[in-house]
Amino acid sequence: MTTLSVAIGQHLLLAYSGFLISAVIGITGGVAAVRISPLKTILLVSSSLLQAIPAFTLVALIVPFLGIGFIPALVVIVAATLLPVIRNTIIGLSSIDPILIEGATGLGMTWNQILIKVRFPLGTRPIFSGLRLSSIVANAVAIMTVFIGSGGLGTIILEGLVRFHTPGILAGVLPAIGIALSTDLVLSYLEKKAYPL
Numbered sequence: 001m002t003t004l005s006v007a008i009g010q011h012l013l014l015a016y017s018g019f020l021i022s023a024v025i026g027i028t029g030g031v032a033a034v035r036i037s038p039l040k041t042i043l044l045v046s047s048s049l050l051q052a053i054p055a056f057t058l059v060a061l062i063v064p065f066l067g068i069g070f071i072p073a074l075v076v077i078v079a080a081t082l083l084p085v086i087r088n089t090i091i092g093l094s095s096i097d098p099i100l101i102e103g104a105t106g107l108g109m110t111w112n113q114i115l116i117k118v119r120f121p122l123g124t125r126p127i128f129s130g131l132r133l134s135s136i137v138a139n140a141v142a143i144m145t146v147f148i149g150s151g152g153l154g155t156i157i158l159e160g161l162v163r164f165h166t167p168g169i170l171a172g173v174l175p176a177i178g179i180a181l182s183t184d185l186v187l188s189y190l191e192k193k194a195y196p197l
Helices: 004-035 037-052 055-066 070-094 098-106 111-122 124-148 153-162 166-194
Strands: none
Touching: 004 037, 004 070, 004 111, 004 124, 004 153, 004 166, 037 070, 055 070, 055 124, 070 111, 070 124, 098 111, 111 124, 124 153, 124 166, 153 166
């Protein structure tokens, strides 16, 4: 029987390790797509295909290749959460008024300087919107990965389901909801700090 505190710790480690990896890959990919136009289509199509696969199916597809445990579960979460980050990063960095880009170029700014000082500050809201959605998906998918031995709150919920024990189910569901809401509040706070207007 997994204790609640251990399950919460496992859940946080799994869900938000996957989320952070997805955020790094997604934002890096979004920047590369803005820099190299043909890459935009490739990244959007490939991440959309991953997103189109239901999370439970993704869990089943991973097992023959990676087995069961923490690493396969992590791969599932990254795959399931990548699209919102890539898509919103591309939208955020690409939707800047061309006049502002031309003005920055006219001032002698390099592409990297424009990225850091113009594109990222003005693209904050769409990027954070993608991160917030991705964090919620990561939280939900982490529960489903219990079927490949990931542990965490999914174990508590599954034990409750097997025993038809509603309080046991709620013991896993309620912390998961609390974690999702708390993460969303933290990301909202960081968004306001990054873009206070």
